[in-house]
Amino acid sequence: MSIIVKPATIADLERIYQVEKECFTTDAFDKQYLACLLENPDAVSLIAKMDKSIVGFIIGLVNRPFEEITGHVYTLDVVVEYRRRGVGLKLLKEIEQIFEEKGVETCYLEVREDNVGARKFYLKHGYVKAKKLRGYYKGSHGVQLKKRLRV
Numbered sequence: 001m002s003i004i005v006k007p008a009t010i011a012d013l014e015r016i017y018q019v020e021k022e023c024f025t026t027d028a029f030d031k032q033y034l035a036c037l038l039e040n041p042d043a044v045s046l047i048a049k050m051d052k053s054i055v056g057f058i059i060g061l062v063n064r065p066f067e068e069i070t071g072h073v074y075t076l077d078v079v080v081e082y083r084r085r086g087v088g089l090k091l092l093k094e095i096e097q098i099f100e101e102k103g104v105e106t107c108y109l110e111v112r113e114d115n116v117g118a119r120k121f122y123l124k125h126g127y128v129k130a131k132k133l134r135g136y137y138k139g140s141h142g143v144q145l146k147k148r149l150r151v
């Protein structure tokens, strides 16, 4: 079954929020915050569709604080029944490519220290630990990961 990745719009908010709550029970972003991200012109928001329904999404932001342009993945979510079928990887590769086109040199993201599956996923795809984030999440430390997109 093919995975179709395309830009998300505010019309996808309800489904995106539903998936976010399913994927991150305690740390889920609220609907208002997701709406702000979807409407932020510096954000890159993508949905993945299979069987005509949204089975995953990714949202990141391009930051230009100093000389180096950085990318930041805020959330990557795949519904449980569609995991381990390449949806997460397709979303990640697509956002990395868009980040690169926008001049991003390094991509950052945060993950719970106890989220073993996600950490394995990111490490497999070139992310390395940047720093430990003490007390970052409810009940768990976090880890900041990074990947150099431009060599």
Ligand SMILES: CC(C)(COP(=O)(O)OP(=O)(O)OC[C@H]1O[C@@H](n2cnc3c(N)ncnc32)[C@H](O)[C@@H]1OP(=O)(O)O)[C@@H](O)C(=O)NCCC(=O)NCCS
Pocket: 023, 024, 074, 075, 076, 077, 078, 079, 082, 083, 084, 085, 086, 087, 088, 089, 090, 110, 111, 115, 116, 117, 118, 120, 121, 122, 124
């Ligand atoms: C992390 C997540 C996005 C991965 O999505 P996915 O669509 O299942 O990922 P893929 O199918 O592209 O996986 C590719 C590879 O990543 C690794 N991987 C993914 N999930 C894994 C898990 N639970 N345990 C170990 N390795 C895992 C594997 O190497 C996998 O390849 P394999 O299936 O051939 O072993 C998904 O599990 C998810 O939404 N988790 C909940 C939310 C979350 O933690 N998001 C990331 C933090 S922002």
